Structures are given as C-alpha cells and as structure tokens.
Amino acid sequence: MSSGQPSDSSEPEEARLTRDSDELFREDESEEEEEEEEEDVRSRPSSPESRRENSRAKASSRPESAADGGAPSPGFRTSSARESLFSWLRNRSVRRGPLVDPARDNFRTMTRLYSSMSPATDSVNLSTQTHGAVFNLEYSPDGSVLTVACEQTEVLLFDPVSSRHIKTLVEAHEDCVNNIRFLDNRLFATCSDDTTIALWDLRKLNSKVCSLHGHASWVKNIEYDTHTRLLVTSGFDGNVITWDTNRFTEDGCPHKKFFHTRYLMRMRLTPDCSKMLISTSSGYLLILHDLDLTQSLEVGSYRILRARRAPLSTEGSSTGSRTSGSRHGNDSKAHPHREGLSPRNSLEVLTPEIPGERDRGNCITSLQLHPKGWATLLRCSSNMDDQEWTCVYEFQEGAPPRLPVSPRCSLRLTHYIEEANVGRGYIKELCFSPDGRLICSPYGYGVRLLAFDERCGELEECVPERTALLREVRSIYSHSDVVLTSKFSPTHCQLASGCLSGRVALYQPHF
Numbered sequence: 001m002s003s004g005q006p007s008d009s010s011e012p013e014e015a016r017l018t019r020d021s022d023e024l025f026r027e028d029e030s031e032e033e034e035e036e037e038e039e040d041v042r043s044r045p046s047s048p049e050s051r052r053e054n055s056r057a058k059a060s061s062r063p064e065s066a067a068d069g070g071a072p073s074p075g076f077r078t079s080s081a082r083e084s085l086f087s088w089l090r091n092r093s094v095r096r097g098p099l100v101d102p103a104r105d106n107f108r109t110m111t112r113l114y115s116s117m118s119p120a121t122d123s124v125n126l127s128t129q130t131h132g133a134v135f136n137l138e139y140s141p142d143g144s145v146l147t148v149a150c151e152q153t154e155v156l157l158f159d160p161v162s163s164r165h166i167k168t169l170v171e172a173h174e175d176c177v178n179n180i181r182f183l184d185n186r187l188f189a190t191c192s193d194d195t196t197i198a199l200w201d202l203r204k205l206n207s208k209v210c211s212l213h214g215h216a217s218w219v220k221n222i223e224y225d226t227h228t229r230l231l232v233t234s235g236f237d238g239n240v241i242t243w244d245t246n247r248f249t250e251d252g253c254p255h256k257k258f259f260h261t262r263y264l265m266r267m268r269l270t271p272d273c274s275k276m277l278i279s280t281s282s283g284y285l286l287i288l289h290d291l292d293l294t295q296s297l298e299v300g301s302y303r304i305l306r307a308r309r310a311p312l313s314t315e316g317s318s319t320g321s322r323t324s325g326s327r328h329g330n331d332s333k334a335h336p337h338r339e340g341l342s343p344r345n346s347l348e349v350l351t352p353e354i355p356g357e358r359d360r361g362n363c364i365t366s367l368q369l370h371p372k373g374w375a376t377l378l379r380c381s382s383n384m385d386d387q388e389w390t391c392v393y394e395f396q397e398g399a400p401p402r403l404p405v406s407p408r409c410s411l412r413l414t415h416y417i418e419e420a421n422v423g424r425g426y427i428k429e430l431c432f433s434p435d436g437r438l439i440c441s442p443y444g445y446g447v448r449l450l451a452f453d454e455r456c457g458e459l460e461e462c463v464p465e466r467t468a469l470l471r472e473v474r475s476i477y478s479h480s481d482v483v484l485t486s487k488f489s490p491t492h493c494q495l496a497s498g499c500l501s502g503r504v505a506l507y508q509p510h511f
Helices: 013-043 048-061 074-093 104-115 121-125 299-306
Strands: 117-119 134-139 146-150 155-159 164-169 177-182 187-192 196-201 210-213 219-225 230-235 239-244 255-260 264-269 276-280 285-289 346-351 362-369 375-382 388-395 411-418 438-443 446-451 471-477 483-488 495-499 504-509
Touching: 104 117, 104 471, 117 471, 134 483, 134 495, 146 177, 177 219, 187 219, 187 230, 196 219, 219 264, 230 264, 239 264, 264 362, 276 362, 388 438, 438 483, 438 495, 446 483, 446 495
Parallel strands: 134 177
Antiparallel strands: 117 504, 134 146, 146 155, 155 164, 177 187, 187 196, 196 210, 219 230, 230 239, 239 255, 264 276, 276 285, 285 346, 362 375, 375 388, 388 411, 438 446, 446 471, 483 495, 495 504
16 A cells, blocks of 8 residues: 655655756767867877866766765755756857857757748738739848749838738839849849849839849849949840949949850859859850959850860769868869960859750759858759759869869769649749758749758768759648749748749748
8 A cells, every 4th residue: 555655765756857857968968078078189289187187177077976975865866957957058058169069059940940831821911913923032131121023013022020011112124023132231133024123222112223224135133242242134135244333323333244145044153252153044054163253254265165065973973172262263273174264254064964864955944052152053944844853063172173175074963853843934943041951942832841861961961972862851832823933031930932823922930
C-alpha cells in the first residue's frame, strides 16, 4: 500500500524537471565547449604550463560530485541544474567562442520558420486584377516597401508588414512594366516595353524624377553598380546600356552602349560587380570577367570567342575556394581563353548543360545570382517548350585549367530539379533567400521552397561530387493562376509571389 509521502528513492518534481532541462541542453553545450577548446588549441601554442592551466580551470569549473564530497542533496542538485541552465543561456547570448558562428542558430531558426510558411490572411487584399498580370516584385533594401510591376502600365506600392496599399503609380509607363530595381532606400527605377526607364523617389511619387531613352525595343532588366553608381539596363534590342546617375537631370542622364548580343534575355551583375552574366534565348550564357563598366567591349572579338565555347561538365571535379571578389585578377595562365584580349571585360561564352537536354537546344529564361556570388541560378526550358528545369551552377574558383584549345568553363552544374512547365511562353522569375540557403521557384499555381540538402545547408558546405537534385522543403499553392514571379523580403521572414491573373500573395510563418 502506498502512503501519501514520497519514498526515499524518488526525487522532488522540481529537481526532476530541471534535470530534464539540463539533459536537453547538455548536447548543445558540449558542442560549443568542443568548438571553443579546438579554437584554443589552434590559436595558442601548446605547452606543459598551458595544458596544466587548462586542466586546473576545467577542474575548478566542475560542480562538486559524489566522489569529491559525498552524494549531494536534492536541493543541491536543483541549484546545480539551474546554474547549468542559466550558464547555457548566457553562453548562447553572450559568451561565444571564436568558432561558434553567431548566425548558426539563426539559420536553424529561419529554416524552421520558412518550413512553416503559409499564405498570410491579409494578403487577400493585395489584388491587382484590374492592373493585369504581375511581372516583377521588388522589396526596398530596408524591407519597408513592396513594389509590384504590372502588365497594365502601372506600379503598385504596399506596406508588406500591414499589407496596406500605399500608392498606385498610374500610367507609370505607356506599356507593360517589366522590372523594378531599388538604388537605395528611397530611389528606384522601372523599365517597360515602351523602351524607356523611369526613376522614382519614394518621397515624391506624384511624378517621375526623370525618363531615360536609349533602347530601341522592350527593356526587360535593370541592375545597379554601387561602386560607380551606374545604372545598367538590357533589352530585347540586344543592347546593354549604362546610365550615369551621378549626372541625371529632368531630361535624363548620360548613357552609352556597353555591350551587344543577339537573343538577349536577362542580364545580372554579381554582388561585388566583378562579373556580368547574360542569358540568351538560344541557350548561350555569356560571362564578362573583371568587369569594367566604364569601358565598352569590342564587339568584333565576340565571333572569335563564340567559336571557342565549351559545354559545361557535370562530372565531379575538385572545387576550389569561393570568394566574392574577382577570381584570378589578370592572370592569363588561369584564363587561357583570355590570351590576346584586354585584361578587363574578358568574355566567356558557355553552353550550360541541362538535364535531359544533351541533344536538344534550350532557352535560358530566368537568371539570378547567389547573394554571396557563389553560384548562378537558371530557369531553362527546352526548345520544344515541353520541359522546364531550375538549375544551380557553381562558380569554379581555382580549378586547374584545361588545354588552351579547350578552355575550362567557369561554371559547374551542381543541383537541378524539373519544374511543372505550366504557363508556357511566360517567364517565371525565381529567387534566393537573403542568406542564400533556400530557393523560391514558381511552380504551377504556387511556389516551391528548395534547398541544397535536407538540412538547408550553405551551398559551400554541400556541393556534391556529381550533380544532385534540389530538395523540396515546402510547396505552397495559393493562386488561381500561373505564378510568374517570387521574392524574399531582405529583412523580414516573408515571401511574396505574383501570378498571371494579377494577385500578389504574401507568405509568413504559421504555427
């Protein structure tokens, strides 16, 4: 028969709960201690005195055990466990070792948050149906404004946090608005099928700052070089034009043609502006190395370089270090295909290999770059328009060159996944998350969140020896029409997508 008093062998409830908490955190605590000890060993010379000092410090930091002074009382166990818990919390927030990445836990948290993404209730109010299809979404750098490029000549601005409509730029252009790019937190540019680019100021949206004229066909893409303050645009006329925003007036600003190629689709600058990538509808990918936007590339050299193109290889190869800066400076030995050319703006023409398309051509419709400049993200379709893929190509840095007659390629296909191929003829704009660990890809009437591995790891930590499939983290279907564009917020755990029927959906974590 049991009595109402606890037996001698049972422990108090408070001690048991605290013990469970201590066991829960012990594994994480030991990982951090190992990382810190490893850093100490590497950073300080090992000597008998230092080893003895470390041993004494560790011994003094241990709580008194039964061997040192007998069995502790339950009250002592509770106090010790509490101190351990508080110590763990303090180490988490204050005392981090040199090898403990302060953002590591943030990555784990953000992965869980993104995995729980669901359509926000307030996003049903973000309807642009009277303004036509949504072709592009862009957040301001501080995440305070979401801009929407619409098919029917207008640009809409929303507060992404409250889902409140801020402003509609009526007749922002005379034709479809294709792309929006922020130059800073207040100034942004739009481009259109009316062949013009417009500059806008968030502080004065009643009129344009100025209109830029120079393209002869639809303008599809805008980039910005933060070093030279040059605006860079590309269009279906095949021209890449630079605009000097340091000297703009109400009548425009000085511009010049930087580069020309046929079948131009998209143009991007790497985050450090050391490279320019250009995709084409004929399946070629052009890379300008050691970029200098103040000079124009000699068009006459393009024919020679095009004859020396080489397809990308998916075979395993040793990958060197990745840096956000230029790869090898002006070292012609590292770039045999640059011999006889200017050390700046050296052109490389590639034919990216697409899974299942070894014998057929393809069209590169969408082009994005990793936030840290490690890789390029392509959306490709077959020349029959019956298949579509999302592919990740890693920049190969420091890999040994091939023979000069067959120059090595700067990119290697690392990950891919086949897409739904819904909404043929429309370009689907995908994007990277701000930390570069996730990809958001328009997928039919929704979006897919894709990762490089099952842990949503960094690209540099999970580059496979052979081409691997992207891992699906989550699929979200919230539209009634084909999704054409997607964008991560740079500051909030939020995602936006726009579809052909003109609706914008916002996604946020849901618990």
